[in-house]
Amino acid sequence: MTTQPQPVLNPLAEAANATIKAENATVFDLLSERGKRFFFPAKGILAQGAEAKQKAKTANATVGIATENGAPMHLQVVGQYYQGLTPAEIYDYAPSFGKPDLRAAWAKKQRDETPSLGQALTSLPIVTNALTHGLAVVGDLFLDPGDEALSSDLMWENYNLSWETRLGARISTYAFFDNKLTGFNMEAFTQALFSRKGRKLVVALNFPNNPSGYSPTKAEAGAIINALIAAAEAGTKLVVVCDDAYYGMFFDDACEKESLFGRLAQAHQNLLAIKIDGATKEEFVWGLRVGFITYGVKGGTKALYDALEQKTGGIIRAVISNVSMPGQSIVLKALHAPDFRKQQAEKVEILRQRAAVTAIECRKTEYADCWDVYPFNSGYFMCLKVKGVLAETVRQKLLEAHGVGAIALGQTELRVAFSCLTEAQIPGVFSAAAAAVRACR
Ligand SMILES: Cc1ncc(COP(=O)(O)O)c(C=O)c1O
Numbered sequence: 097m098t099t100q101p102q103p104v105l106n107p108l109a110e111a112a113n114a115t116i117k118a119e120n121a122t123v124f125d126l127l128s129e130r131g132k133r134f135f136f137p138a139k140g141i142l143a144q145g146a147e148a149k150q151k152a153k154t155a156n157a158t159v160g161i162a163t164e165n166g167a168p169m170h171l172q173v174v175g176q177y178y179q180g181l182t183p184a185e186i187y188d189y190a191p192s193f194g195k196p197d198l199r200a201a202w203a204k205k206q207r208d209e210t211p212s213l214g215q216a217l218t219s220l221p222i223v224t225n226a227l228t229h230g231l232a233v234v235g236d237l238f239l240d241p242g243d244e245a246l247s248s249d250l251m252w253e254n255y256n257l258s259w260e261t262r263l264g265a266r267i268s269t270y271a272f273f274d275n276k277l278t279g280f281n282m283e284a285f286t287q288a289l290f291s292r293k294g295r296k297l298v299v300a301l302n303f304p305n306n307p308s309g310y311s312p313t314k315a316e317a318g319a320i321i322n323a324l325i326a327a328a329e330a331g332t333k334l335v336v337v338c339d340d341a342y343y344g345m346f347f348d349d350a351c352e353k354e355s356l357f358g359r360l361a362q363a364h365q366n367l368l369a370i371k372i373d374g375a376t377k378e379e380f381v382w383g384l385r386v387g388f389i390t391y392g393v394k395g396g397t398k399a400l401y402d403a404l405e406q407k408t409g410g411i412i413r414a415v416i417s418n419v420s421m422p423g424q425s426i427v428l429k430a431l432h433a434p435d436f437r438k439q440q441a442e443k444v445e446i447l448r449q450r451a452a453v454t455a456i457e458c459r460k461t462e463y464a465d466c467w468d469v470y471p472f473n474s475g476y477f478m479c480l481k482v483k484g485v486l487a488e489t490v491r492q493k494l495l496e497a498h499g500v501g502a503i504a505l506g507q508t509e510l511r512v513a514f515s516c517l518t519e520a521q522i523p524g525v526f527s528a529a530a531a532a533v534r535a536c537r
Pocket residue numbers: 225226227228229252302305306339341374376377382387
């Protein structure tokens with residue numbers, strides 16, 4: 097039998113691994129083989145450049161950019177499209193970990209929005225190329241081929257592409273809603289955790305959920321956290337990923353408005369909580385590509401978080417080097433703008449009204465034969481469970497006969513993004529959907 101030669105660990109990876117092992121042996125066990133190998137090249141080009149930035153007062157010949165008149169060189173045909181940003185805020189490279197001011201501002205925002213975090217120590221948020229990239233980094237660091245990730249059956253399809261297709265992990269699902277479609281299926285979730293007792297498991301929690309638009313109630317959120325703590329207590333080694341992509345879009349007072357990360361980050365030593373969030377949906381800047389990855393574990397020390405940040409920064413450096421500077425600069429300025437919260441609330445209010453109109457229209461009794469409605473109270477979407485026809489057939493009919501676009505998922509789920517419908521369009525979308533369902537039967 098031939099054995100594959102193991103790659104030699106870089107001393108910096110060895111040091112980070114030793115720290116992680118000493119601070120929390122479970123977190124070390126949770127790392128993938130790739131995660132164990134990774135490190136940030138602290139003595140490489142970037143680090144030497146950073147040192148020179150501080151000390152090279154005569155001439156700095158370190159960085160791979162071009163300068164002119166003390167600023168990054170640039171073309172007017174590019175610069176004309178930017179207002180209110182200095183050349184350094186547009187053209188320069190950002191650090192692999194992200195702009196320090198942005199990381200600090202986002203950390204403050206997370207704390208302000210998550211009182212349950214209290215004084216619990218977490219890592220600093222590390223900037224990612226929005227949430228997709230943050231999720232990919234989680235996979236890179238914590239999923240080996242064959243490892244299992246647990247998600248609700250209603251989930252964003254890109255989890256499959258990133259974790260299964262790209263990394264060879266396996267995604268298992270539990271039923272998100274109970275049979276009567278009244279709320280979160282606590283029994284299915286608890287059972288899924290219980291049947292994996294004692295193993296390594298990555299759990300993805302996405303609230304507000306894509307595609308259903310559901311966030312748990314406060315009671316459900318508490319029960320979810322308790323179930324995860326019980327699993328950790330029973331010996332399961334958990335990475336719990338809070339995909340908070342749609343954070344802040346809550347339209348019902350009953351739903352939990354805090355990220356579950358706040359409590360999970362200090363829940364149990366066997367449970368590494370990872371918050372994946374960002375400006376994309378919350379700040380309505382989909383194309384800017386600014387997201388964050390933040391770690392928290394009960395008893396987590398600065399040394400542990402530093403080591404995790406080093407591995408994360410290393411993988412970012414290896415794959416994309418760093419995230420768009422203008423994107424980061426604009427998000428940072430927006431976070432500091434006095435009107436930021438006001439403007440954001442105004443847009444959320446528009447979505448709330450669309451959700452309210454949608455809630456009335458989709459549940460009209462005249463459509464009862466066509467679909468059931470999955471519960472929704474947040475986010476950008478809602479989802480119909482069509483009756484007696486395939487969702488894909490309905491989708492095609494809706495598009496061809498009525499000119500209405502929606503997304504078919506699975507056999508029976510039709511996702512409607514009310515976030516991009518005017519209130520006036522909403523009644524017509526559901527009457528067309530009903531016509532399409534009836535025509536396809
Ligand atoms: C649940 C969920 N997570 C993550 C993302 C990715 O967001 P981003 O555009 O920031 O990569 C999306 C985008 O649709 C999403 O629906």
